[in-house]
Amino acid sequence: MFNELILKRESCRNYNGEPVNTDLLIKCVDAARLSPSACNSQPWKYYIINGGENAEKIRDCIQPNGANKFVQNCPAFAIVTEQPATLKPAIAERIKDKQRWAQNDVGLSVAHYCLQAADLGLGTCIIGMVEEEKVREYFGIEDKIRLVIATGYSADEKPRNKVRKALEDVCVVIE
Numbered sequence: 560m561f562n563e564l565i566l567k568r569e570s571c572r573n574y575n576g577e578p579v580n581t582d583l584l585i586k587c588v589d590a591a592r593l594s595p596s597a598c599n600s601q602p603w604k605y606y607i608i609n610g611g612e613n614a615e616k617i618r619d620c621i622q623p624n625g626a627n628k629f630v631q632n633c634p635a636f637a638i639v640t641e642q643p644a645t646l647k648p649a650i651a652e653r654i655k656d657k658q659r660w661a662q663n664d665v666g667l668s669v670a671h672y673c674l675q676a677a678d679l680g681l682g683t684c685i686i687g688m689v690e691e692e693k694v695r696e697y698f699g700i701e702d703k704i705r706l707v708i709a710t711g712y713s714a715d716e717k718p719r720n721k722v723r724k725a726l727e728d729v730c731v732v733i734e
């Protein structure tokens with residue numbers, strides 16, 4: 560059930576260190592690929608890192624000032640980049656900032672990735688604290704780097720309760 564999946568998906572900060580099959584990571588990116596985007600522009604590209612020296616390097620990029628220490632035990636990562644948006648001509652000519660919706664699009668695709676991962680029994684944590692310059696240096700990625708998604712198996716037995724604003728605080732029905 561979709562609602563169960565939503566409750567199951569949480570930010571995993573406690574990985575058991577078990578390796579992840581690369582095919583599962585690709586499946587998560589495939590779900591991200593099917594996400595909606597403005598003008599169907601799909602302004603994203605995912606770079607997958609699974610274990611080894613590259614995992615060491617990306618861990619070094621997402622722990623600025625001692626943040627995100629939990630990634631030490633996480634085996635796999637997706638570097639999420641924003642690509643130039645290709646809007647429909649009729650829309651592009653009316654919009655000054657062609658990247659106006661691109662961050663929304665990337666965020667939506669990341670949600671798809673994380674929900675697919677949860678459905679496959681994988682834990683994820685979206686990491687915004689990314690040292691972009693380091694990522695460029697290590698991996699030679701020129702694109703705009705938006706996020707990294709830590710991906711691995713959780714060592715926690717069951718999901719935490721969600722801490723969220725009340726529905727009435729975020730939902731207004733305009734009559």
Ligand SMILES: Cc1cc2nc3c(=O)[nH]c(=O)nc-3n(C[C@H](O)[C@H](O)[C@H](O)COP(=O)(O)O)c2cc1C
Pocket residue numbers: 568569570571572627684685686687688706721
């Ligand atoms: C854009 C974005 C950036 C985030 N960056 C970090 C981060 O750098 N480190 C971290 O531990 N969690 C990060 N998170 C996870 C949030 O803290 C988490 O989603 C939120 O507290 C809700 O908890 P839940 O994901 O467990 O439901 C990020 C989430 C988003 C959407």
